[in-house]
Amino acid sequence: MTVSLREATADDVALLTYWDSQPHVVAASGDDDNEDWSHALATKDDATWYLVAEERGRPIGLVQIIDPALESSHYWGDVEPNLRAIDIWIGEEADLGRGLGTKMMALALQRCFDPAEVTGVLIDPLESNTRAINFYRRCGFQDVGPRRLGQDDCLVMRIDREQWRRATTSDIP
Numbered sequence: 525m526t527v528s529l530r531e532a533t534a535d536d537v538a539l540l541t542y543w544d545s546q547p548h549v550v551a552a553s554g555d556d557d558n559e560d561w562s563h564a565l566a567t568k569d570d571a572t573w574y575l576v577a578e579e580r581g582r583p584i585g586l587v588q589i590i591d592p593a594l595e596s597s598h599y600w601g602d603v604e605p606n607l608r609a610i611d612i613w614i615g616e617e618a619d620l621g622r623g624l625g626t627k628m629m630a631l632a633l634q635r636c637f638d639p640a641e642v643t644g645v646l647i648d649p650l651e652s653n654t655r656a657i658n659f660y661r662r663c664g665f666q667d668v669g670p671r672r673l674g675q676d677d678c679l680v681m682r683i684d685r686e687q688w689r690r691a692t693t694s695d696i697p
């Protein structure tokens with residue numbers, strides 16, 4: 525596979541900050557203030573994983589995975605144990621729509637479901653981000669319903685282990 529994931533390090537701070545300033549990332553981020561990446565990486569808890577996606581060694585985007593029940597900000601509120609929640613974005617506008625996000629998501633879901641106890645994965649696109657919502661549906665996520673998270677009107681979506689297993693054995697890479 526031409527896309528791989530690796531852990532983000534302090535060396536990625538400038539790039540992550542630059543990606544955050546890109547209009548297509550800002551538009552998808554809702555009320556999130558610009559992340560202080562230096563602080564975020566240095567103070568990361570054990571229930572948060574920041575993974576840089578690379579295409580043949582070139583950084584192209586970020587996947588953030590959390591255990592929503594254990595993550596320290598409790599962004600998801602009361603939530604059942606043994607889930608994961610994903611955020612995903614591609615840094616450069618020129619890299620959108622090239623199939624890279626599909627590959628990143630396949631790798632991210634593989635990581636999420638790697639521990640046998642994980643039963644499902646959540647994602648929370650802005651309700652207005654219809655392209656991302658369609659993308660997630662194609663990746664196998666199903667709508668759970670609208671929910672206000674922070675200051676944002678989001679659509680909560682979820683893929684359970686069995687749906688993921690079936691999706692990975694069908695034509696979705």
Ligand SMILES: CC(C)(COP(=O)(O)OP(=O)(O)OC[C@H]1O[C@@H](n2cnc3c(N)ncnc32)[C@H](O)[C@@H]1OP(=O)(O)O)[C@@H](O)C(=O)NCCC(=O)NCCS
Pocket residue numbers: 548549552611612613614615619620621622623624625626627648649650653655656658659
């Ligand atoms: C969502 C995203 C990760 C998908 O990755 P991608 O490599 O662009 O997607 P692929 O090429 O694998 O698949 C194409 C689909 O991605 C989605 N997509 C493409 N450009 C997009 C954009 N600017 N914003 C949101 N989704 C987009 C569409 O569903 C597209 O299908 P379509 O052409 O039929 O509309 C990527 O588009 C992205 O980073 N978008 C901006 C940030 C964002 O919206 N992140 C999600 C926050 S919840």
